[in-house]
Amino acid sequence: MKKIAFVWDNFGPMHIDRCDALVHEWGGRALLIGVEIFGKSETYIWPSSKARTFEKVTLFPNGLPLYQRQLRLTQSLVRAISEINPSAVFFCHYELPAIWAAAAISRMRGRHVFVMNNSRFEDKERFRLRELAKALFLLPYEGALVAGEGSRSYLEFLGMSQSRIALGYNTVSVKRIQRLCEAPPAPEGAPFSDRHFSIIARFVPKKNLATAIEAYGEYVKLVPQPRALHIAGYGPDEPALRKLVSDLGLSHNVIFRGALQIEGVSEMYSTTLALILTSIEEQFGNVVIEAQATGLPVIISDRCGAWEVMVQSGVNGFVAESDNAPGYAYFMSLLSEDEGLWRAMALAARQSARRGDVERFVEGVNSLIGPLDSRPRVS
Numbered sequence: 001m002k003k004i005a006f007v008w009d010n011f012g013p014m015h016i017d018r019c020d021a022l023v024h025e026w027g028g029r030a031l032l033i034g035v036e037i038f039g040k041s042e043t044y045i046w047p048s049s050k051a052r053t054f055e056k057v058t059l060f061p062n063g064l065p066l067y068q069r070q071l072r073l074t075q076s077l078v079r080a081i082s083e084i085n086p087s088a089v090f091f092c093h094y095e096l097p098a099i100w101a102a103a104a105i106s107r108m109r110g111r112h113v114f115v116m117n118n119s120r121f122e123d124k125e126r127f128r129l130r131e132l133a134k135a136l137f138l139l140p141y142e143g144a145l146v147a148g149e150g151s152r153s154y155l156e157f158l159g160m161s162q163s164r165i166a167l168g169y170n171t172v173s174v175k176r177i178q179r180l181c182e183a184p185p186a187p188e189g190a191p192f193s194d195r196h197f198s199i200i201a202r203f204v205p206k207k208n209l210a211t212a213i214e215a216y217g218e219y220v221k222l223v224p225q226p227r228a229l230h231i232a233g234y235g236p237d238e239p240a241l242r243k244l245v246s247d248l249g250l251s252h253n254v255i256f257r258g259a260l261q262i263e264g265v266s267e268m269y270s271t272t273l274a275l276i277l278t279s280i281e282e283q284f285g286n287v288v289i290e291a292q293a294t295g296l297p298v299i300i301s302d303r304c305g306a307w308e309v310m311v312q313s314g315v316n317g318f319v320a321e322s323d324n325a326p327g328y329a330y331f332m333s334l335l336s337e338d339e340g341l342w343r344a345m346a347l348a349a350r351q352s353a354r355r356g357d358v359e360r361f362v363e364g365v366n367s368l369i370g371p372l373d374s375r376p377r378v379s
């Protein structure tokens with residue numbers, strides 16, 4: 001039986017979603033093996049997710065000191081892939097030397113190697129020498145699974161042929177999110193009048209939460225009865241954000257919900273009017289898919305990769321420049337005051353959620369590996 005391996009630094013709920021969907025689609029015609037580098041994410045607080053439909057190998061359950069990382073990680077990855085002996089391997093984090101080495105060795109040993117990536121050219125300032133190095137790091141890969149057209153264009157810029165790039169990387173299980181919500185998707189469920197705005201993000205500079213809070217402060221001035229703003233998250237910027245809320249006189253309007261797991265986040269979605277995401281750097285933004293799965297319009301920045309896949313501005317949400325606080329405030333006021341508009345956008349959001357469902361991941365992977373009884377479809 002053909003084996004396909006997927007390598008991520010840590011398997012969170014969305015990674016389990018994607019693998020479960022592949023296992024279901026393949027129906028026993030191929031064996032999926034998950035290779036997890038660390039037992040706990042160093043970025044996110046999600047709990048270690050168990051694999052029930054496929055085998056998952058964790059290389060370093062308790063982490064790994066920085067000074068040991070590249071050499072030990074390379075050795076462990078190469079050994080694990082050799083023992084699994086897959087016909088194809090999908091790698092994330094192509095920029096890491098250990099991942100590059102493991103991908104190159106896998107390719108030299110006759111395996112088909114693919115990269116999973118959601119970076120876009122516009123994510124940050126680019127420098128010629130650094131981009132040249134990235135192009136070299138992509139050499140081991142036969143093809144790529146990316147989030148959207150922006151990611152595809154970026155890999156084309158780095159030298160990969162468009163015919164070798166498939167869409168569908170950033171996805172979650174829409175059914176899982178809806179099940180966890182324990183309430184019907186909007187516009188059903190909580191009454192329009194009882195809903196609040198929500199932000200779900202880490203408290204780090206790139207999430208640009210200060211602008212979101214300032215925009216909310218302007219929204220409060222625009223309407224007679226402003227809705228509350230609930231913020232769920234964690235990170236080093238929390239003291240500064242709490243101080244900003246106090247300085248703007250918004251302490252009675254803004255509720256910090258703390259670091260919530262997906263169950264708590266899903267409960268937030270069930271009483272939310274719209275999700276706000278004002279990042280200045282956001283390769284995708286999976287919370288957009290989650291929000292739409294529960295029928296929520298979104299107000300997001302044009303730096304969020306999700307907008308090109310998930311959002312039609314004026315149809316299922318609004319898109320504005322990352323520094324456009326007055327624009328965000330205006331969009332909040334529109335959704336807050338016009339129930340007809342909100343209901344129409346909620347219905348549109350429910351329809352567009354399928355663009356971010358794990359079915360897209362399955363389609364992308366299958367387009368790269370080809371029929372399970374033949375070699376991958378790459379040149």
